[in-house]
Amino acid sequence: MRVRRVGRDANRRKVGKHFEIAVTDGGISWRRREGRIAAEARLDGVYVIRTSLDTASLGPEAAVDAYKGLAQVESARSSR
Known part of the structure; x- marks a missing residue:
């Protein structure tokens, strides 16, 4: 349930593709996908x-x- 909600919220805010998100019993962790962020920034405003x-x-x-x-x-x- 918690995993689905985190994924849904990340996708609704259009940031899910920029992060690797892990949900465990101990909490939530995430890591930025720098390559994807940089690739999208190069196309921004094209x-x-x-x-x-x-x-x-x-x-x-x-x-x-x-x-x-x-x-x-x-x-x-x-x-x-």
Whole structure:
């Protein structure tokens, strides 16, 4: 019962994949899965940006910068 509840709570909070959790009669122990945490952090905030321009006109970094700039302008406009 206790094991199921711990697993359910970890998955509901979307952290279960980042920890190895062990439930015993003596208590609960856990260990961070550093590799999985780092892998997900590398993908955090990654978007696919499609443009009609070729890479000679607008490289990948410039496309991302343009998108982020547009997002900031839209955010500033909506907060008025």
